[in-house]
Amino acid sequence: MIAPGSTIGILGGGQLGRMLILAGRALGYRFHVFEPKGPCAAGMVADREVNADYDDEAALRGFAEAVDVITLEFENIPAEVIETLSAIKPVLPGKQALHICQHRQREKDFLKASGLPCVPFEYAESPTSLKNAVHAIGFPCVIKTAAFGYDGKGQIKLNAPHEAEDCDYLWEFLGEPPRVVVEKWIHHVGEFSVICARKADGSKVTLPMAENIHVDHILHASIVPARVTDSTRAAGEALARQIADRLEVVGLIAVELFLAESGDLIINEMAPRPHNSGHYSIEGCFTSQFEQHIRAVTDLPFGSVALHRPTVMINLLGDLWEQGTPDWAALLADPQCKLHLYDKGAARPGRKMGHFTVMGDDIESTLERANQHFELLQS
Ligand SMILES: Nc1ncnc2c1ncn2[C@@H]1O[C@H](COP(=O)(O)OP(=O)(O)OP(=O)(O)O)[C@@H](O)[C@H]1O
Numbered sequence: 398m399i400a401p402g403s404t405i406g407i408l409g410g411g412q413l414g415r416m417l418i419l420a421g422r423a424l425g426y427r428f429h430v431f432e433p434k435g436p437c438a439a440g441m442v443a444d445r446e447v448n449a450d451y452d453d454e455a456a457l458r459g460f461a462e463a464v465d466v467i468t469l470e471f472e473n474i475p476a477e478v479i480e481t482l483s484a485i486k487p488v489l490p491g492k493q494a495l496h497i498c499q500h501r502q503r504e505k506d507f508l509k510a511s512g513l514p515c516v517p518f519e520y521a522e523s524p525t526s527l528k529n530a531v532h533a534i535g536f537p538c539v540i541k542t543a544a545f546g547y548d549g550k551g552q553i554k555l556n557a558p559h560e561a562e563d564c565d566y567l568w569e570f571l572g573e574p575p576r577v578v579v580e581k582w583i584h585h586v587g588e589f590s591v592i593c594a595r596k597a598d599g600s601k602v603t604l605p606m607a608e609n610i611h612v613d614h615i616l617h618a619s620i621v622p623a624r625v626t627d628s629t630r631a632a633g634e635a636l637a638r639q640i641a642d643r644l645e646v647v648g649l650i651a652v653e654l655f656l657a658e659s660g661d662l663i664i665n666e667m668a669p670r671p672h673n674s675g676h677y678s679i680e681g682c683f684t685s686q687f688e689q690h691i692r693a694v695t696d697l698p699f700g701s702v703a704l705h706r707p708t709v710m711i712n713l714l715g716d717l718w719e720q721g722t723p724d725w726a727a728l729l730a731d732p733q734c735k736l737h738l739y740d741k742g743a744a745r746p747g748r749k750m751g752h753f754t755v756m757g758d759d760i761e762s763t764l765e766r767a768n769q770h771f772e773l774l775q776s
């Protein structure tokens with residue numbers, strides 16, 4: 398066990414790291430953050446922020462030597478960095494989970510090989526093979542760069558064959574990546590996610606499934622409890638637990654799911670870290686995703702994930718700042734609402750600047766209140 402009072406190193410300095418630290422501080426842990434460019438949202442609440450490039454070996458070594466365990470809030474960490482660090486201190490969730498989840502092709506191959514339900518896909522490594530892949534999958538489909546995608550970045554949806562005529566242009570538009578995945582576009586009836594926390598001894602807890610609303614490929618809202626049947630809920634939780642075990646995760650794994658018209662769940666992707674769709678758990682659950690992550694990597698027992706009340710989380714993207722800082726008055730005046738701001742500085746469109754959480758007696762009225770608050774912020 399890594400006892401309270403010890404120091405946890407976090408790779409990545411965004412809002413996920415910030416909320417991990419805020420949760421871990423309550424348990425008495427100290428935090429160092431490694432982020433190439435500062436000042437960062439997590440560094441502001443950490444004991445120490447290291448700003449150095451991932452190829453700065455001396456900085457990486459110094460970082461590892463000063464902490465007791467290392468974890469991450471961002472999975473796109475180069476494999477060499479993990480090698481360097483893990484020779485000095487344990488890096489969790491572990492090499493296998495990271496290696497697979499940071500690359501869409503490996504992720505899909507893993508799901509297929511494990512017999513888990515995933516979206517039909519093809520790969521491509523050039524404009525010519527892209528054309529073949531797109532026509533093999535059919536329309537609509539979506540092209541995604543195999544590595545470094547987040548918040549819908551590095552994605553192009555194609556609705557009809559004429560949009561795939563100029564694959565040279567599409568390839569250029571995607572930044573000439575080494576590899577892309579072409580996925581069938583799923584006409585789903587809803588999107589959901591389950592976050593499973595797992596410890597080295599294999600013990601696990603799954604947070605209540607969230608129902609997620611995306612706008613322009615970016616998460617807009619999470620609704621908990623998800624409005625699904627008990628069997629869908631159980632199936633989603635079972636998938637997340639299975640994946641956590643197969644990847645031998647120590648920490649969190651978030652599994653994003655589509656619910657097909659047939660009633661089957663299809664896995665969209667996985668993230669081996671806290672997830673935006675789990676932010677509701679800060680107020681919604683007795684133990685949040687962030688605290689469970691800290692408990693998993695320090696080998697403390699898990700807390701209860703019981704949901705207190707119906708909860709809705711809504712993201713605050715930089716677009717809302719277009720005419721200056723939004724007026725928070727109504728949100729702050731609602732006694733059943735909590736505002737979270739990440740102190741990230743410049744509010745660019747699409748940038749995650751904060752979120753708010755609304756709680757209520759039943760999910761429909763809670764969702765209505767959350768939507769009203771969001772509309773007010775936009776006006
Ligand atoms: N094959 C698909 N069928 C239907 N919708 C899709 C498909 N792929 C992506 N989407 C939509 O785009 C969203 C973002 O896609 P995806 O999860 O692959 O992106 P990402 O860039 O990894 O985003 P994030 O890191 O925010 O999860 C999905 O949640 C979904 O709404």
Ligand SMILES: [Mg+2]
Binds near residue numbers: 653665666
């Ligand atoms: Mg996603």
